[in-house]
Amino acid sequence: MSYVTLDELLGPQLLEDMLATIPPVKQSARPKPTPPMLSTWRGMMQRCTNPNSQAWPNYGGRGIKVCDRWLEYENFILDMGERPEGRTIDRIDNNGDYSPENCRWSTSREQALNKRTTLYAELNGRSLPVQTWADLLGVTPVLVQAYLLVEKQLKALDVE
Numbered sequence: 001m002s003y004v005t006l007d008e009l010l011g012p013q014l015l016e017d018m019l020a021t022i023p024p025v026k027q028s029a030r031p032k033p034t035p036p037m038l039s040t041w042r043g044m045m046q047r048c049t050n051p052n053s054q055a056w057p058n059y060g061g062r063g064i065k066v067c068d069r070w071l072e073y074e075n076f077i078l079d080m081g082e083r084p085e086g087r088t089i090d091r092i093d094n095n096g097d098y099s100p101e102n103c104r105w106s107t108s109r110e111q112a113l114n115k116r117t118t119l120y121a122e123l124n125g126r127s128l129p130v131q132t133w134a135d136l137l138g139v140t141p142v143l144v145q146a147y148l149l150v151e152k153q154l155k156a157l158d159v160e
Helices: 006-010 012-020 036-049 073-080 108-112 130-137 141-156
Strands: 088-091 103-106 120-123 126-129
Touching (some): 036 088, 103 108, 120 141, 130 141
Antiparallel strands (some): 088 103
């Protein structure tokens, strides 16, 4: 039995023309990784400008905006510099906009202490997050909260 190749059957030019009409096979269905800075910028933009974003109620829905300068990715990079390893963008004033004067690169721990829900305590005229007081005093946050509760109750009773 003898076989005939497509090249022999159709001729080299016709075979080449037919192969040219077949779309190329995609190399990978997996998307390429997004550079960290671009991912940070896109996330910030989504939170503040897209009402369909899951994070919208806590950002754009509360009136948090991205400054006009940062609507351009290149300006965001120029103002913030490269994102240090292990840090993410953080707004110093949680009610303020994303802008050069209100943003910094923070660790997850720093961000956890800079939230609207962070509980602050005033001891000796100094106001700090309860977690920070606990760290400074070498105790648990629950103990700091218990102390504050007792102190509040004593003041209500006018006992010193």
